[in-house]
Amino acid sequence: MSVENIEDHGAVPNPDDPSLSAARKNLHAMINAADAAGAGGTVYIPANIYYIGDDIGRFTAFGGREPSGISITGDGPEQSVIGVSEHVSDSQNCTIFEWSEGVNHGTVSVDNVKLEGNYENLGNLVSNGNGGIGAKCEGAGTFNFSNVWVRGQYTMGIRIENGDGRLERCTIEETAIALENDSGGDRVSHHLALQPPSGDTITVDSCLFRRGSGEVVDIHAGAGNVVLKNCWGRSLGTGVFKISAGNRIELRNSYMESYSQWLEDNLTASGDFHGRAMARRISSNQSETPTLVLDNVEFHNCNRHAVEARNYPLQLQGDMVAIHNAARDPGRDSVLRDDADGALTHVSIDRLSVHDSDAAVFSAPNADGSIGTVRRANNAGLGDTGGLSIGTDEPGKEPFAPSVPTKDDVGINTASAGSSGPSVAWQSPSDGTVLDGSVTLQIAASNHEDSPDGVTVEYNIDGNSWVGTDYNSDTTYFEASLDASTLSNGSHTLTARAIDSDGDKSTATVDVVAGALFADWTPQWISTTDDWTVSSGDSFVGGHALAFENTAGTRDRFAISCDAAGTHADVEVIDRFRVPTINPETNRGFHARLFLRGSGSEGNENGYWIEIEDRNDAFRLGKYVNGNSTTLQRFGTPAEDTFFYRRFRATGTTIQAKVWPASESEPSGWDVELSDSSLKSGWVGLGSFDPGLVETDTISVATGGATAEMVETDAAPTISWATPSDGATVTETVGLQVAAGDEADSTGSLTVEYRVDGGDWTATSYNADTGYYETSLDTTTLADGSHTLTARATDSASNAATASVGVTVDNPLAISTVDARNVTESTATLVGDVTSLSGASDATVGFEWRPVGSNTWTADGRQTVSATGEFTTDISGLEADTDHEFRAVATDPDSVTGNPVGFQTSTTSNEAPTIEQFDVIDQSSTGWHQYQIEWAVADSDGNLDKVISTLRRNGSVVATESTGVSGSDANYTHVLRVRGNVDEMTLTVNDTQNLVGHASQQL
Incomplete structure (x- = not known):
């Protein structure tokens, strides 16, 4: 697979779209580029406008006519444009890119391009049963779109049917406008159609949507999850979500506005799509009830109900929801609505505000659940709340103010899109290389519009004067010679700069070491200077670390002695190190040795050492005596890509050692303390047996019985609990707030986690409004009684601090009524849910049901459950075509009754069409x-x-x-x-x- 430039295959810019023949040439160049790139390859669209077209059924068919898994890339959505030619016939399918069904495409990326549908200049495609989608992903795989502008598609912006993926910093606008008008108002379509399979998630982040006849997202099929966050939308013909399937649909930190004058002016065939709703479930393609999560969102200007469950149930959750000017059409009775066959169920919203609507807040007779606080003004009252519990009703209060992005915060990254500078990268030397003598510098640079040798490439050392290079056509690198002896001993930064014919510039840097790396260190035994170099990074105390890696993959006794420490009998060393990747293969994974009393030669090695031993998931203390290896003791638990401290001491015949994570305080005692008289004195050093990378950040040596001092790092962060307080009693879901700060790191940049009773760590997020690191804890997952919450703050230098509070969990048994399933003329399956056993080993549960209007409940389905989750019973003898209601109940250890849920028995069986x-x-x-x-x-x-x-x-x-x-x-x-x-x-x-x-x- 390769990256293929469409111009190398015959594409010619045609920004004026002069003819079908010119468009056909560009389309076939793109097809040929895909064929040349091969499965999993990439087609590159240069910075220009290329209209495509032909009369071939489909423009592209990746995984069908063309190779599968093709990615698309360009120079930015304002530069690299693929458009549909106005010269195509009305019978042509005008989908620009299609990944065929029945094929697993792997990971596909589309980035830095514009997909122009050109709907204003196309014929009436819908009259011939055709249309056009910007990107149609029918096959399986992961489909990622980044910095993509999708405009003017006849039918739809992007469709993902059988995969997962991510859309980030995309702009999708003017979608399915012609479809609605050409169909006489009979058809609309959507910016996105997302159908992830069960267990998969499609995330849409920081995207802009506007001017469409349908929804932002149509979830027509698939049992997966859809997440929209940090998004902005306006002129949304039918709203944000049409939910006919899916498991969990989330809208977070987003602003959405449905109605606009633009829709009225441009959707002329029907007045029904000028901003209908926000989220609605009015059809269903699955038996499971999806969950809609609205968290920190702001809605404006919809003509009908903002949220509606019609004919089918919809679970509703979230917090900080502000709705303005909804139900604008006369006769619309509510902002949030369900009907006799639908229900807003399992509602759990902390804060909701509804303002400036002639309708009531609710018309939801079948709703159940709770809302913490409702703020409302300039509307027709609270309305019918059904089984909803409203904690606090605040009429006349101002609306909540979610923190949402503006239009300028989202959509295509125009700064990125506008950058068409050359690419540049260091080929040699690489980061951490030790330069010695005369060195050939090699720099890779290119520009899509210039030949490689048409780019000017220079370099400098530590920001000094620029020095020119020459292009070597044999190596295809820009090269120059550097006499490393002219550099001072120590670290240096080399910067390469490429300048193209337009004067655009790009730079790349590499950190190297000159001269002095081995002035105080000597490779020992099998090791050579090629095994040792320098790593750079902010995670190291001094910005650099001594790095071991045998690039030939040899496993042997590698070592290097610290000559500055000298040769000693009584010595103590403390070092800070990490192993980025531990080799998990059988009889592999012997990494990161720290030596005391080292001596000898290859085959006759001597020394005490500590290392990581993966096969026993432990640290190992061992020794070499005249080349013979002996394990003295194993202890502790290592981890890859984690900094550890080691303190290693030899005094007389006493050998002591301990190892601990750098994020924790040094333990007071030793992990190992034993007596051994095999070795009397020798050098201090580092080493390894496996060839993989080991990075030693700091090392400190003390002799003559003294204690080695830890190399000074940043001070540990400060940390304390704000909520809950020590000794508090907590129930249900409780908010956690932790105060943490650091002298060196910026506000909000720490890693703050918490855990319960020594369990796994869970991340928090920083809330700039409160100044705390926050998350929530569902205490119903814990047994009633005492628990310890521990918070840990870690700064950029891996310094850590902890704080703990004790709390008491006291939850009642919790039960809820879910729904009735498999309903016929005379039977139904009733479903309840035990959401918390509150520490009890089991509970006695069941159901009560009756025809609506009856004063008598019939008990049924008594059973004992020993775990949380759904429970069911089948009932019979129901009256046909009759409204019924039922509720889940618990009788032991607590008496609890769920909210009633309605259902209707059917009249006749369904007939096939x-x-x-x-x-x-x-x-x-x-x-x-x-x-x-x-x-x-x-x-x-x-x-x-x-x-x-x-x-x-x-x-x-x-x-x-x-x-x-x-x-x-x-x-x-x-x-x-x-x-x-x-x-x-x-x-x-x-x-x-x-x-x-x-x-x-x-x-």
């Missing part, structure tokens, strides 16, 4: 097979969902078209067109309950 018309008209011409399918479908239950036409060859699908339908009847025309022979046309219709009607014709 039928095909009323299926006429196939052959419109084929030379080289092409084209068929027009006139169809009509019907469903006696009135729940039509989708119609699919499929063209087959030898049983394999070669073309397909689908149309979403609803109600009890529908008719439409599909057109399918392919090259090559075909032998069968099929028509399939399904309803919302996935019952199917099918017909086929031989061709």
